Amino acid sequence: xxxxxxxxxxxxNFLWGAATAAHQIEGSNHNQWTIWELENAKDKxxxxxxxxxxxxxxxxxxxxxxxxxxxxxxxxxxxxxxYLQDFDLLKKMNMNAYRFSIEWSRIxxxxxxxxxxxxxxxxxxxTELRKIGIEPIVTLFHFTLPVWFQDKxxxxxxxxxxxxxxxxKKVVNELGDSIKYIITINEPEIYAVQSYLxxxxxxxxxxxxxxxxxxxxxxxxxxxxxxxxxxxxxHYKLSIAKNSCYFYPAxxxxxxRLSTSxxxxxxxxxxxxxxxxxxxxxxxxxxxxxxxxxxxxQNPIEKVSDLNWSMTPGDIQFVLQRLYAKYKIPxxxxxxxxADNQDSNRRWWITQTILAIQNAIKNGVVxxxxxxxxxxxxxxxxxxxxxxxxxxxxxxxxxKRTLRPSAKWFGRVIKKIRDV
Ligand code: BGC
Numbered sequence: 001x002x003x004x005x006x007x008x009x010x011x012x013n014f015l016w017g018a019a020t021a022a023h024q025i026e027g028s029n030h031n032q033w034t035i036w037e038l039e040n041a042k043d044k045x046x047x048x049x050x051x052x053x054x055x056x057x058x059x060x061x062x063x064x065x066x067x068x069x070x071x072x073x074x075x076x077x078x079x080x081x082x083y084l085q086d087f088d089l090l091k092k093m094n095m096n097a098y099r100f101s102i103e104w105s106r107i108x109x110x111x112x113x114x115x116x117x118x119x120x121x122x123x124x125x126x127t128e129l130r131k132i133g134i135e136p137i138v139t140l141f142h143f144t145l146p147v148w149f150q151d152k153x154x155x156x157x158x159x160x161x162x163x164x165x166x167x168x169k170k171v172v173n174e175l176g177d178s179i180k181y182i183i184t185i186n187e188p189e190i191y192a193v194q195s196y197l198x199x200x201x202x203x204x205x206x207x208x209x210x211x212x213x214x215x216x217x218x219x220x221x222x223x224x225x226x227x228x229x230x231x232x233x234x235h236y237k238l239s240i241a242k243n244s245c246y247f248y249p250a251x252x253x254x255x256x257r258l259s260t261s262x263x264x265x266x267x268x269x270x271x272x273x274x275x276x277x278x279x280x281x282x283x284x285x286x287x288x289x290x291x292x293x294x295x296x297x298q299n300p301i302e303k304v305s306d307l308n309w310s311m312t313p314g315d316i317q318f319v320l321q322r323l324y325a326k327y328k329i330p331x332x333x334x335x336x337x338x339a340d341n342q343d344s345n346r347r348w349w350i351t352q353t354i355l356a357i358q359n360a361i362k363n364g365v366v367x368x369x370x371x372x373x374x375x376x377x378x379x380x381x382x383x384x385x386x387x388x389x390x391x392x393x394x395x396x397x398x399x400k401r402t403l404r405p406s407a408k409w410f411g412r413v414i415k416k417i418r419d420v
Pocket of ligand 1: 021024186187190285335373379380381
């Protein structure tokens with residue numbers, strides 16, 4: 001893509017950035033995930049061939065996928081220490097926004113005990129971002145929980161919400177005016193599905209009633225947390241980062257069309273209705289679309305990422321259009337990207353995405369920002385370290401970060417768009 005493809009001007013204050021989450025990059029955390037990783041790493045490495053041996057990328061990834069260390073986050077890229085280096089990457093790509101999460105288990109290692117050092121750490125983290133002209137976008141819950149909170153039953157118990165709102169209040173009281181955008185919860189339903197139905201994430205149980213309870217408690221938690229935050233300050237812009245994929249009918253068959261409507265309702269509307277009145281914008285995470293043939297998903301398999309997800313980046317246009325038409329609230333794309341170890345599709349993906357956002361804007365959708373997932377390679381939850389989502393490659397042995405060619409190109413595109 002070159003500047004002539006950029007037919008409309010993006011709004012001047014459009015947020016161009018990247019996203020991360022604490023546990024996926026910081027290293028040396030202690031939360032419910034760290035415990036679970038150590039307990040399960042061996043089994044996961046043994047089961048890997050069975051589970052993902054059919055992926056197109058298998059031959060390239062199998063050495064990592066079959067190694068138990070792959071499933072233990074450990075030190076990772078040690079972003080906790082080297083965050084300034086990573087902020088430099090944002091600057092190099094001409095970005096003006098960065099989404100990250102604050103690790104609750106660092107701030108409140110025991111119930112009611114605040115860790116001053118960690119609070120100061122995140123304060124200087126935000127100060128440094130501001131210094132270099134980057135808008136911080138803070139996530140409060142991105143899948144990791146302090147062990148004490150999980151032991152109390154986590155989000156399975158509605159009465160536990162008070163602990164989360166207390167943490168949220170602490171964060172906003174400490175960070176005050178230095179932050180404006182806050183995501184209370186990342187992908188609530190994904191968290192609930194993986195942890196309470198699919199047994200992929202801790203506590204890794206199959207309990208449908210708990211799944212529903214957690215989904216509803218997370219919506220309640222968002223409502224309570226936003227009320228608490230608004231009491232601290234009226235300038236905050238609040239949302240959830242909502243996972244959304246684009247369901248579309250494979251054909252004109254009545255069953256394909258009915259299933260599509262049903263799946264759209266379940267994917268988006270059932271949950272969004274529970275929290276949208278308590279948002280100032282809608283955070284949208286888009287990775288994949290799903291082709292619905294009668295009662296099945298039949299995705300095209302021509303072009304897949306390293307995680308075997310079929311790649312249809314342009315469909316983000318339809319997600320944006322659908323959500324905006326329904327909820328009439330500005331949208332920020334809070335995550336979007338692909339696992340692409342060889343960096344062979346990232347540039348194409350970003351091109352398609354920018355063009356799709358342009359089209360959506362042209363069609364009247366108010367889009368306020370685009371945050372690519374992810375700034376650097378990170379720990380991809382149950383898959384471990386082998387999937388490479390980073391704009392910057394991380395050498396886990398030396399800690400060295402290197403912007404991938406697609407990222408350098410993306411940086412030039414951002415500059416051009418921002419200069420138009
Ligand atoms: C999550 C990220 C994850 C990404 C890629 C999103 O579901 O918020 O934590 O790394 O997708 O799978």
